[in-house]
Amino acid sequence: MKPIPKKRTFIWLLVLTCLILCFFIFLLWYVPLVGLESIHPSFPFVYSLLLAIFVFLMVFGGLLLVFTILRGKDILFSQRLRGIVAKILFPFMILMGRLVGVSKEKVQQSFVELNNHLVRSNQHRTRPNRLLLLLPHCIQDFDCQIKITGNVKNCKGCGKCEIKDLIELADHYQVKIAVATGGTLARRIIVENKPEAIVAVACELDLTSGIQDTYPIPVIGILNDRPFGPCINTRADIQLVKAALLDFLEPKPYRDI
Numbered sequence: 001m002k003p004i005p006k007k008r009t010f011i012w013l014l015v016l017t018c019l020i021l022c023f024f025i026f027l028l029w030y031v032p033l034v035g036l037e038s039i040h041p042s043f044p045f046v047y048s049l050l051l052a053i054f055v056f057l058m059v060f061g062g063l064l065l066v067f068t069i070l071r072g073k074d075i076l077f078s079q080r081l082r083g084i085v086a087k088i089l090f091p092f093m094i095l096m097g098r099l100v101g102v103s104k105e106k107v108q109q110s111f112v113e114l115n116n117h118l119v120r121s122n123q124h125r126t127r128p129n130r131l132l133l134l135l136p137h138c139i140q141d142f143d144c145q146i147k148i149t150g151n152v153k154n155c156k157g158c159g160k161c162e163i164k165d166l167i168e169l170a171d172h173y174q175v176k177i178a179v180a181t182g183g184t185l186a187r188r189i190i191v192e193n194k195p196e197a198i199v200a201v202a203c204e205l206d207l208t209s210g211i212q213d214t215y216p217i218p219v220i221g222i223l224n225d226r227p228f229g230p231c232i233n234t235r236a237d238i239q240l241v242k243a244a245l246l247d248f249l250e251p252k253p254y255r256d257i
C-alpha cells in the first residue's frame with residue numbers, strides 16, 4: 001500500500017527540538033551569568049541580548065514555517081525556509097526522530113511532503129523546456145532489455161511498465177524527461193539539462209538526498225509505489241506526476257490541455 005507521508009511528523013519533531021533547545025539555551029544563559037559579571041559588568045547584558053536574538057530568530061523561523069504550511073502561500077522567505085529545512089533542520093529531525101522512536105523513513109517522507117508544500121507555496125513557474133521529469137530506473141519493467149537510461153525515448157511503448165505513460169505525459173506537456181540509475185547520474189542529468197524546476201519520482205531516500213543536493217532548484221518529489229519491494233518494478237502515480245508538472249507550468253494555456 002502506498003505510504004501516506006505526513007508533514008506534521010516533521011512539524012512535531014521541530015517543535016520538540018525548539019523546546020529542548022530553549023531549555024539548553026536557558027542553561028547556557030543562567031550558568032555563566034555570575035562569572036561574566038566578574039569579568040565586566042556589561043557582559044551579562046551583551047550575552048543575554050545575543051541569546052535573546054538567537055531565540056527570537058529560532059521561534060520566528062519556526063512560526064513562519066508553520067504559518068506558511070497552514071496558509072499554503074508564501075508569507076516571507078519561503079525559498080530560504082526551504083533551504084534551512086533541507087540543509088540544517090533535516091539532520092536534526094532524523095536525530096530527534098530516533099530519540100522519540102519515529103523511523104528514519106517516516107521523517108524522510110514527512111520532509112518530502114513539507115518540501116513539496118513549501119515549493120508549491122512559492123508558486124514557481126517555468127517554461128516547459130526548463131522543466132525536468134526525473135524518473136528512477138526501477139520503474140522500467142525488470143525484464144525489459146531496452147536501454148533507456150541514455151535516452152528514455154528508446155522505449156518501444158509496449159505498456160508493460162509506466163515508462164510509456166510517463167513519456168506520453170512528458171510529450172504532452174513538452175517537458176524534458178530522463179531516467180537515472182542513481183544519485184551520480186541524476187546529478188549529471190541536472191547539470192546537462194540545467195532545469196529551472198524538477199518533478200522527481202523516487203523512494204524517500206533518493207528524494208531526500210536529491211532535494212538537499214539540488215537546492216535552490218525547486219523540486220516536487222513523488223514517492224514511488226513498491227508493490228514488489230524496493231528497486232524492482234516500482235510504480236508512479238501518473239495523476240500525482242501530472243499535478244506536479246502543472247504546478248510548475250504556466251496556468252495558461254497548459255492547464256487547458
Ligand code: SF4
Pocket residue numbers: 140141144145146148155156157158159160161162163164
Ligand atoms: S514500456 Fe518501454 S520501458 Fe517499459 S517494458 Fe515496454 S519497452 Fe520497456
